Amino acid sequence: xHLLLRGPIITLVAHVLLIEDDPAVREGMRLALGRxxxxxxxxxSGEVGLQLLATGxxxxxxxxxxxxxxxxxxxVCRRVRSTYDDLPIxxxxxxxxxxxxxxxxxxxxxxxxxxxxxxxxxxxxISAVLRRGGGTQPAKPAANDSQYGGLxxxxxxxxxxxxxxxxxxxxTELKLxxxxxxxxxxxxxxxxxxxAVWEHDYxxxxxxxxxxxxxxxxxxxxxxxxxxYVQTVRGFGxxxxxx
Amino acid sequence: MKRWxxxxxxxxxxxxxxxxxxxxxxxxxxxxxxxLVNYSRTKDTLLxxxxxxxxxxxRQQLNQVAGTIAYPPNEDTLLTIQxxxxxxxxxxxxxxxxxxxxxxxxxxxxxxxxxxxxAVGGGGFAYFQRVGTSTVPRLVIGMPLQSDDYQSxxxxxxTLHSLRVGDQRSENVAGTIEGVASTSLQTALITTxxxxxxxxxxxxxxxxxxxAMRQVANELADGDLSARMQVRGSDELAxxxxxxxxxxxxxxxxxxxxxxxxxxxxxxxxDVSHELRTPLAAMVAVTEILETxxxxxxxxxxxxxxxxxxxxxxxxxxxxxxxxxxxxxAGSAALRLEECDVAQAIKGALGVRGWQQQxxxxxxxxxxxxxxxxxxxxxxxxxxxxxxxxxxxxxxLDLRVVGRYLEFAVTDNGPGMSEEVLPHVFDRFYKADTxxxxxxxxxxxxxxxxxxxxxxxxxxxxxNVQPNGARFVLYxxxxxxxPKEERP
Numbered sequence: 001x002h003l004l005l006r007g008p009i010i011t012l013v014a015h016v017l018l019i020e021d022d023p024a025v026r027e028g029m030r031l032a033l034g035r036x037x038x039x040x041x042x043x044x045s046g047e048v049g050l051q052l053l054a055t056g057x058x059x060x061x062x063x064x065x066x067x068x069x070x071x072x073x074x075x076v077c078r079r080v081r082s083t084y085d086d087l088p089i090x091x092x093x094x095x096x097x098x099x100x101x102x103x104x105x106x107x108x109x110x111x112x113x114x115x116x117x118x119x120x121x122x123x124x125x126i127s128a129v130l131r132r133g134g135g136t137q138p139a140k141p142a143a144n145d146s147q148y149g150g151l152x153x154x155x156x157x158x159x160x161x162x163x164x165x166x167x168x169x170x171x172t173e174l175k176l177x178x179x180x181x182x183x184x185x186x187x188x189x190x191x192x193x194x195x196a197v198w199e200h201d202y203x204x205x206x207x208x209x210x211x212x213x214x215x216x217x218x219x220x221x222x223x224x225x226x227x228x229y230v231q232t233v234r235g236f237g238x239x240x241x242x243x
Numbered sequence: 244m245k246r247w248x249x250x251x252x253x254x255x256x257x258x259x260x261x262x263x264x265x266x267x268x269x270x271x272x273x274x275x276x277x278x279l280v281n282y283s284r285t286k287d288t289l290l291x292x293x294x295x296x297x298x299x300x301x302r303q304q305l306n307q308v309a310g311t312i313a314y315p316p317n318e319d320t321l322l323t324i325q326x327x328x329x330x331x332x333x334x335x336x337x338x339x340x341x342x343x344x345x346x347x348x349x350x351x352x353x354x355x356x357x358x359x360x361x362a363v364g365g366g367g368f369a370y371f372q373r374v375g376t377s378t379v380p381r382l383v384i385g386m387p388l389q390s391d392d393y394q395s396x397x398x399x400x401x402t403l404h405s406l407r408v409g410d411q412r413s414e415n416v417a418g419t420i421e422g423v424a425s426t427s428l429q430t431a432l433i434t435t436x437x438x439x440x441x442x443x444x445x446x447x448x449x450x451x452x453x454x455a456m457r458q459v460a461n462e463l464a465d466g467d468l469s470a471r472m473q474v475r476g477s478d479e480l481a482x483x484x485x486x487x488x489x490x491x492x493x494x495x496x497x498x499x500x501x502x503x504x505x506x507x508x509x510x511x512x513x514d515v516s517h518e519l520r521t522p523l524a525a526m527v528a529v530t531e532i533l534e535t536x537x538x539x540x541x542x543x544x545x546x547x548x549x550x551x552x553x554x555x556x557x558x559x560x561x562x563x564x565x566x567x568x569x570x571x572x573a574g575s576a577a578l579r580l581e582e583c584d585v586a587q588a589i590k591g592a593l594g595v596r597g598w599q600q601q602x603x604x605x606x607x608x609x610x611x612x613x614x615x616x617x618x619x620x621x622x623x624x625x626x627x628x629x630x631x632x633x634x635x636x637x638x639x640l641d642l643r644v645v646g647r648y649l650e651f652a653v654t655d656n657g658p659g660m661s662e663e664v665l666p667h668v669f670d671r672f673y674k675a676d677t678x679x680x681x682x683x684x685x686x687x688x689x690x691x692x693x694x695x696x697x698x699x700x701x702x703x704x705x706x707n708v709q710p711n712g713a714r715f716v717l718y719x720x721x722x723x724x725x726p727k728e729e730r731p
Contacts, residue, residue, distance in 0.1 A: 022525065024521070024524075025521060025524045025528065027525065028526065028528030028529045029528045031529050031532060032528045032529055032532060035531070035532055094520065094566075115520060115521075115524045116520060116526075116527035116528070116559045116562075118527055118530065118531070118556075119528055119530070119531045120531065202591045202592075202594065202595050203591070203595070203616060203620055206581065235582060
């Protein structure tokens with residue numbers, strides 16, 4: 001991944017693994033992404049995609065269609081997550097499949113776009129996801145290394161330890177945790193979090209936040225059913241602590 | 244049957260009540276007629292008998308006395324005759340007349356008419372006449388006294404008999420008449436009871452199938468087209484039941500057929516849009532490349548590419564709208580409610596589309612409602628977009644709370660809608676101006692807006708305002724009912 005100056009906008013140029021079974025859509029996306037200098041590897045099934053991951057260069061991001069022949073998108077998503085913690089995944093879905101979106105987010109996807117998607121929308125999402133892993137930090141870092149109960153967050157090294165054991169988080173989960181913990185005890189609405197973490201403007205999908213909070217709790221909380229670090233404030237949003 | 248008729252009265256006025264009433268009327272009428280005829284004939288016969296008896300008795304007494312009296316009679320003679328008659332008929336008043344001589348044991352003279360006097364005086368026969376009221380029946384007998392050789396003696400004897408109860412001899416008569424009357428009454432009562440029972444049975448027999456039919460008709464009306472009558476026997480009611488069943492069967496078949504056709508049509512629309520989406524996804528992906536203004540391209544190629552890119556996006560929007568409508572039709576549209584400030588949401592929808600400068604009016608903060616923000620966004624986009632398209636800017640917006648609803652009015656200052664258009668503005672693909680080949684929208688915008696409002700339990704109204712302009716008003720409940728999937 002490297003920075004490219006194109007016009008007035010700085011875009012991240014990435015190696016994208018595109019898993020999409022329809023040849024026309026695959027070709028169209030390859031053309032569109034390729035035009036913006038992204039390097040695109042394309043796979044026509046989940047099996048081929050996982051194969052490419054295992055053997056080829058590791059991509060910066062996976063763009064994954066949910067409706068795939070053979071092993072479906074959710075399963076591909078889970079397998080990618082189990083092997084590569086910090087590899088961002090963007091799902092390609094249809095809006096009619098509301099349930100699929102939730103299932104995909106639970107399987108570990110970082111974001112989703114609805115087909116048919118205009119290239120600049122996909123481009124924007126890819127850039128946003130990649131920036132999360134790029135070490136950009138919240139505007140007001142509390143301290144480089146903060147300790148909250150049994151949770152230790154190193155804002156410089158971008159590592160998280162629970163009881164001394166390193167916790168492996170995806171870039172989105174890490175960004176969410178950094179955002180929440182930068183102002184402990186303060187309630188952040190889902191919209192605020194969507195803007196800060198996902199860079200979604202108006203009408204972002206709050207389920208992205210909820211699904212990501214669920215995944216984050218599963219990794220950092222002792223009992224995810226009774227969260228201590230990421231607490232829900234009904235009707236308002238989420239709050240870090242008080243521990 | 245009208246609402247204000249109470250239930251018990253409805254029962255009385257119903258078929259059962261009318262049947263029973265008819266049976267009773269027939270029974271009572273019949274019995275009464277028979278009893279009346281019986282009574283009057285018995286009474287006549289008995290009175291006739293009493294009359295005959297009285298005449299016979301008087302005649303016997305007179306016959307006995309006729310030989311013993313002297314002629315011409317003096318007053319003593321007349322008294323003798325009177326006594327003789329009285330001895331034979333004790334409860335009788337007797338008057339004996341001879342020329343100017345007259346003896347009367349009491350009140351007889353008043354009862355004897357001139358006609359009678361004339362008839363008795365002129366002939367050799369007995370005359371009688373019933374006098375008095377029906378409750379106090381009396382009998383007057385007039386008879387000329389004849390000598391042994393059947394010559395007229397000129398003596399006339401009049402007797403007055405009471406047929407009243409209490410009179411020894413006529414007690415039987417009145418008693419018998421009373422007896423007949425009371426027997427008739429008893430008979431009438433028994434007959435009436437039997438008639439009522441029969442009427443109930445008959446009503447039951449007719450009403451059971453009628454009730455069953457009503458039940459079936461109700462089930463049919465409630466949409467259960469598989470409801471059928473049980474056909475028993477082969478009478479008119481069974482025929483009717485069969486006809487009802489045939490009707491229900493035809494109805495069920497037709498409705499089922501229509502439903503299948505409609506579902507087929509809807510599924511087809513959904514399938515078509517679904518199938519269109521994949522090639523569209525590929526085309527939309529390259530629109531950005533087509534929109535290029537690369538100077539190396541010939542101008543026609545560039546214009547064509549731009550046209551394809553533009554129309555591809557329009558088509559993608561149309562397909563999205565079609566799929567959205569299909570989801571409403573299939574009932575799979577889900578409501579994702581969240582509490583939000585409505586004015587803020589509306590401003591957001593305007594801002595994303597760059598419309599803030601094209602609207603005026605009041606959007607007060609603090610209208611908090613449970614709504615699906617994406618769906619509200621769709622509604623606002625369609626209503627305001629429609630107003631901008633037909634009326635131009637500025638579009639007047641007005642948000643307020645009315646009771647448990649929020650009211651969001653969008654008013655343009657265009658030409659308004661004609662009377663023919665007004666009822667159809669929410670129809671799918673309805674184009675106000677048929678001459679216009681194609682508008683910017685898909686033709687589904689207002690239909691989708693309305694579906695979205697109704698999903699919330701709200702609605703949208705459309706009308707014209709004075710002096711010109713169209714006005715669409717969105718009503719949404721502040722507390723929308725919870726979405727279906729969250730119901731137990």
